[in-house]
Amino acid sequence: MTRMPTTSGTAAPPAGQGGAAPRRAAETAPLDPREQRRRERLSRRYRRDIRWSPYAFIAPFFLFFAAFGLFPLLYTGWAALHRVELTDPTHMEWAGMHNFSRLWDDEFFWNALQNTFTIGVISTVPQLLMALGLAHLLNYKLRGSMFFRVAILTPYATSVAAATLVFVLLFGRDYGMVNWALDAIGIDPIDWQNGTWTSQFAVSTIVIWRWTGYNALIYLAAMQAVPNDLYESAALDGASRWQQFLHVTIPSLRPTILFTVVVSTIGATQLFGEPLLFNGSAGATGGADHQFQTLGLYMYEQGWVNLHLGRASAIAWTMFLILLLIAAANWLVSRRLRKSQ
DSSP: OOOOOOOSSOOOOOTTSSSOOOOOHHHHSOOOHHHHHHHHHHHHHHHHHHHHHHHHHHHHHHHHHIIIIIHHHHHHHHHTTEEEETTEEEEEEEOTTHHHHGGGGOHHHHHHHHHHHHHHHHHHHHHHHHHHHHHHHHTSOOTTHHHHHHHHHHHHHSOHHHHHHHHHHHTOTTTOHHHHHHHHTTOOOOOTTTSHHHHHHHHHHHHHHHHHHHHHHHHHHHHHTSOHHHHHHHHHTTOOHHHHIIIIIHHHTHHHHHHHHHHHHHHHHTOOHHHHHHTTTTGGGOSTTOTTOOHHHHHHIIIIISOBHHHHHHHHHHHHHHHHHHHHHHHHHHHHHHHHO
């Protein structure tokens, strides 16, 4: 048997067959100073990019908000403390709280505030009730449910001007379709534009028509988030669909209902386009007797018709304070609802 020759030393394994590979010369050699500076610049640029890019992405919103939201708010607040006319907005005479105090004795302001409240109630309550009922119907499996969901949102996509002009034709005194339908059942024609309650009801119908479908989709989305186990448990206890709606659906929608009430109230406080276009000949007066003049119309009349920019600014800030009170009431109610759950 032939024995393999042995050696006293151990041979190094060839490269690629195990062991540590020799370092490359480029890795062990020192970097060129220019290359080192380039890498440092890239590293600093990368760190700055990671740190400041999020702020750059959200900066456009804050820029537009500052230009078209914050600046007008602060400017109107400053103008409300001065006597200033729209014909010469750079000439301001300090008036202090005079523009605000005179509102307490202004009967037209209180009339506009009352009309705003009345139209808001007449439009908001039926609107939300109808939206809740439509959402409840759409929550069940219906044929063509997607079509109905798109159809009820169509009025929201319609412009205020187009919708109001159509309703002006419908509520026309001599040739309106509404009076034609009333005459068919033996009711005398109604002068919708010149009556107090009739004009406010007509303006409210425009708001109801435009916003019912929008609120219905909000309610529908909230209803679909209610667990089916609650309905199954109620059905096992013998609850009918109406009882399930009252005792399961409504309590589950309390935060959503509160949200829609607050948003609709804010929209009613800022109501402007519908009453302005409902009686085009009356303009910003809201009818011959100011019977449907809202706060938005009164502010427009003071600022752009009577040219009293300081008074209009005071009315705008009064509306802003009213909205703050509404927001505070919303916060208190929502806080109590969270504690009761």
